[in-house]
Amino acid sequence: MIIQCKDQKGIVAAVTQFLYFHNGNVQEVDQYIDNQTGDFFMRAKWELKSFAINKDQIERIFSETVGQRFEMNFTLHFNDPKPKMAIFVSKFSHCLFDILSRYYSGEFEVDIPMVISNHEKLKSVVEAFNIPFYHFPITKDNKAEQEQKQLELMYEKGVDFVVLARYMQILSPDFISKYPNNIINIHHSFLPAFVGAKPYHAAYKRGVKIIGATGHYVTEELDAGPIIEQDIARVRHHNTVEELVQIGQDVEKVVLSKAIKYHIAKKVMVMGNKTIIFN
Numbered sequence: 001m002i003i004q005c006k007d008q009k010g011i012v013a014a015v016t017q018f019l020y021f022h023n024g025n026v027q028e029v030d031q032y033i034d035n036q037t038g039d040f041f042m043r044a045k046w047e048l049k050s051f052a053i054n055k056d057q058i059e060r061i062f063s064e065t066v067g068q069r070f071e072m073n074f075t076l077h078f079n080d081p082k083p084k085m086a087i088f089v090s091k092f093s094h095c096l097f098d099i100l101s102r103y104y105s106g107e108f109e110v111d112i113p114m115v116i117s118n119h120e121k122l123k124s125v126v127e128a129f130n131i132p133f134y135h136f137p138i139t140k141d142n143k144a145e146q147e148q149k150q151l152e153l154m155y156e157k158g159v160d161f162v163v164l165a166r167y168m169q170i171l172s173p174d175f176i177s178k179y180p181n182n183i184i185n186i187h188h189s190f191l192p193a194f195v196g197a198k199p200y201h202a203a204y205k206r207g208v209k210i211i212g213a214t215g216h217y218v219t220e221e222l223d224a225g226p227i228i229e230q231d232i233a234r235v236r237h238h239n240t241v242e243e244l245v246q247i248g249q250d251v252e253k254v255v256l257s258k259a260i261k262y263h264i265a266k267k268v269m270v271m272g273n274k275t276i277i278f279n
Contacts, residue, residue, distance in 0.1 A: 001062075002269060005072040007033050007040040014066050015044055022052040030278040041269060043278040048078075077266045083160040085110045085260075088167035089117050095165035095186060096122060098253040099260070100129045110264055113157040116150055118169055138169055147175050163260060164218065166252075173220045181270045183218040184228065184263060186256040188248060200244040210234055211244060213252040215259030217270065226275045228259040228268055 003015070012031060019026055028045040053061055059076055067074055085108075089096045096115070102108050115126040118138045126133040134153065136146045154162075161182040164171075176183060189199035189212070196202065200211065212232035219225035231254060233247050262268045262277055269276040 001042075001044045001074055001076055002266060003040075003042040003044070003072050003074045004269070005040055005070050007038050008070055011040055011042065011070055014070065015042065018062060018066050019044065019046050024051045025049070028279075032276055032278070041276055041278075043267065043269075079109065082109055082111050083264060084113050084158050085264075086154055086157075086159040086162045087112060087115045087165050088162060088169075089115060089122055089165045090168040091119050091121050092166040092168075092249075093122055093125060094249045095253055095256050096125065098257060099163065099165060100126070100131070102257055104129060108260060108264060113159065114153065116153075118167075143169075144172065144174075147172055151175065151178055161263060163256070165256065170222065171218060176218055176220055181217050181226070184256070184259050185216055185218050185223075185225070186252050186259070187214040187216065187223050188252055189214065200248055201241055209236070211248050211251070213248065213255040215255045217275075219273075224273070226270050226273050228262055228275055228277070229255050231255045231258075 001015075003011075005011070012029070016026065016029065018024075024046040026044065026046045028043070031040065031042040033040055048055060051058075055078070062074070063072075066072070087096065087099060099108070100112075103110065103112060112131050114132050114134055115122075116134045116136060117123070118136055120135050123133045123135070134150075136150055138146050161184065162179055164183065164185040166186065166188070171183070210232045212230060214227055215229040216223075216227045217225040231251050233251050235244060235247060239247070267278040269278070
């Protein structure tokens with residue numbers, strides 16, 4: 001359960017008492033107060049195994065007994081069924097390999113009904129994991145048509161969210177609008193510095209001592225969506241461009257995987273162009 005309301009006395013007690021009263025085994029509780037706006041945010045996770053309320057009645061009963069009293073906005077999320085994640089990729093393989101290996105090992109509690117690419121280079125990699133691979137070559141003349149076909153396929157397969165694993169195409173506003181705050185991108189730079197096609201080359205010319213990567217939600221404003229996760233790596237003057245690329249790709253893999261984990265676990269709450277990441 002994800003909760004937002006104005007900060008008031010007794011919220012945490014009311015929520016936890018509700019869960020306790022109905023025999024809920026609480027697993028995680030985290031809360032945050034924005035002192036500037038006076039808003040309260042909370043995430044609570046509990047087991048349904050012994051819970052006294054039927055799954056389809058929880059929202060109504062919680063609203064009547066707790067939510068209305070505190071004028072809460074809240075959403076319920078369940079681990080079953082697993083969310084369905086579509087992966088978009090072009091030619092770079094490092095993020096794709098990392099995601100698929102974590103999925104294969106059971107680290108990601110998701111289903112992957114498809115990998116979509118504008119190139120066929122990584123088809124054999126995807127099919128080795130027994131995941132369907134779909135090739136949609138894109139040009140400036142067929143982009144809108146191909147995106148529509150991609151969306152139709154995603155609707156057919158029930159895709160819940162999208163991961164851009166170094167997908168080298170800019171999504172249209174129409175595509176983005178179909179999955180608001182559900183398209184995760186990895187940017188090969190520690191935003192907002194060194195944006196563009198060759199950030200490592202720009203960083204090399206500037207003699208930087210750190211490089212990084214940024215995982216964020218996709219919005220219509222390019223590379224400016226709400227940031228989910230960031231990380232850095234220290235580099236030295238003797239590192240070549242090729243070494244910077246390798247170091248940077250290692251960071252990208254970790255940052256993207258963390259962003260995916262947070263999203264799957266419903267630990268990300270988007271507020272405007274910022275995010276709250278629950279523990």
